[in-house]
Amino acid sequence: MSLPEVQNPLALYLARLAPSSQLTMKYVLQDAADRLGFVEMDIHEVPWHQLQPGHVIALVAALREDGYAPNTSSLYVNAIRGVTNEAWRQSLISHEHLLKMRSVKPMAGTRLSKGKNIRRTLIRELMDVCAADPRPQGRRDAAIIAILYGSGMRKSESVNLDLAQIDFAERSLQVTGKGNKQLIKYAPTWAFTVLNDWLELRRSYLPEGQSDDAFLFNRIRRGSHITRDRITKHAIYFIAKQRGRQIGMDIMPHDFRRSFITRVIEEHDLSIAQKLAHHTNISTTASYDMRGENERRRAIDRFDL
Template sequence: MSDSPTTTSALKNPLALSAPPPLTEHPTAVYLSGLAPGSRPAMRQALDTIARVLTNGSCDAMTLDWTALRYKHTALVRTILMEKYAPATANKMLCAMRRVLKEALRLELIDAKDFARAVDIKSVQVCSELQGRALASKEIADLMQVCFDDPTPGGFRDAALIAILRGSGLRRREVVNLNLNDFDKSTGAMKVWGGKGGKNRTVYLPDAAISVVQDWLGIRGEESGSLLCHVNKAGCVVLRRLTPQAVLFILQKRGEQAGVGHFSAHDFRRTFISELLDSGVDISTVQRLAGHASPDLTARYDRRGEQTLRRAVQTLSIPGFRTKTERDSKN
C-alpha cells in the first residue's frame, strides 16, 4: 500500500504534519476562522509562504506542523522575509505566524516556554518616512468637478463615491459593502458592518456629502441592495455591488480627467484623519470614526505637515521675553 501524501511529506520534512488534525484543533484553521472574510485570503497566502520557506516548498499552511516550530525556525523566517519583502509586508506575515502559534498555545498543542521563545523575534524595522499623502482641497474639488461635469449615472455615482471617501474616511472594502438601508438620509449616519477586525461602527457624513449621495440615489432608485453599484456601458444602473478593484479604476479614471497627481483610495482616509485632527477633534473620537484599534494607529495617518507643527508652537510664550529694541531702551 502506497504512502499517503501527508505521510510521504512527513518523511521528507520533519516539520510536516504526520496526520491532519480536526479543523477545530488546527491552529491555522482556528486563526483564520477568527478573521474578517476579507482578510482571510491575504493571511492564508502569508502563512502558505512561510510554510513553503520552512519546508522548501513541500508544505502549505494546513500541512505544516506549527507546533514543531522553535526559535531557530522563526528567526530564519524573519531573515528570509526581511530580504524578500518590504518591511510592512514582512511584519504583517510575521504577525500572522505569531497569531497561529498563539492559537497553538491556546489549544494546548505547544509548551508555553517553546511558544515564548518562538515568538521572541523582533519586527522588521520600518522606514520612518510616511507612506501616502493627504489630498489638497483643490485636488478634491477638481475630482468632484469632473464627476459633476459628467451628466450620466456614472458621474452621479462617482461623485457619491468620492464624497463618501472624503467625508467618512472609510476603507475601500467598507465603502463597497454599504447597503442602501445602512445610510440615513436625514442624519448622514452610515452603518459599517464587519470592518477591519470584524468590528461594526457608525460614521457620519457632512451635510455637503449627504446632498451628493442623495443626488445619486435619485438616479439609483430606492430598491434595496448595494448603496454604490455598477453602471453599464449603456449608462443603465445595475444593482450589482462594486468591488474594491472597481473603486481603484474609478478613482484612477477621475484622477486622470481632473489632472490630479497619483493618489490612492486610502489617501482619502489619511486626509480625513489629518483634517479632523487639525480642526481640533480629539484623537479618541477620530480613532472611533476611523475604526482603529488604538490611538497610536490613528496618529500614523496624520499627514498635516510642517505648517501645522509651526502653527502649534506659536501658541507658546517665552516668559520675560523682550525684543532687542525693548532691551536697548532699558539700557
C-alpha cells in the same frame, strides 16, 4: 454523525478573519511557507505547529535582506503567531513553546507614510470631473468619493454598506469595522446630497415595479448598464486611480481616510480625530497626520524670542 475536523490550526486561524483579511493572510502565509522550504506544499498541509523560534527569526532576517518594510515584517510574524495560538488551543504545542514563539519580534523601525493628503481644492476637482461625466458612473463615483472623504471610512466598509444602515435625517452611517465592530460614522450635508443624487439616478433606471437594491453602490458595466450587483473593493481602487488621473494625481482609496483624519486634526484636535476614526490607540491616529513640511516649518517659525 461525526463532528467536523477542527484540529488544523491554519484553518481555525483563517476562520476568525474577515474574508478580505483571509485573502491577505493566505498570501502572507504562502510566501512564508515558501521561504521556510515548503514550496511544493499547500499551506493547509504545512506543519505550522512544528515551527521553532529560530525559523521565525530566519524568516524576519530574510524579509529584512529583501528590503521589506517593518510593517510588512510585522504582518508575517503576526500571521504565524495567529496560527501558533490556534495550535496551542488544540494542544498541538505546549504553553512554553507558545511563549517562545511569541517572544520573536518583527524587525524594528518605521517608514514614512507613502499616503497623500488630498486638499479640499483637489476634492472639489474630483467632484467636478465626476459631475462632467454624463454616464451613471459619474454620479456613483462622486457618491463614493463623498462618503470616503466625508466620513473617513475604509473602502471595505463602504463596499459593505446597506441602505438600512443609513440614517439620512441624522446623516449617520452604521458600518462594521475592523474586529467585526459595529461603528457609527457621520458625514457632512454635502456628502449626503451627492449620495442622494446617485440613489435617485439608480432608482430611475429600475424597471417599473422593481424594488431598490439593498446595498449602496452598484457595479456598472460597459454601456452604462447598472447591474444589480454590489461593487467590490477592487472597483473602488480603480475608481480612485481613474478619477485621480483625471486631475493629474495618483490616488489610493485610503488617501481619502488619511485626508479626512488630517483635516480633523487641523481644524479640531487629535482626540476628536481619534474618536471619528475609531482608533483604539491615539498613536495610530497621529500616524495619519499628513500635514506637510511647510506646516512644520510654520510651527517652528512661531517660536520667536
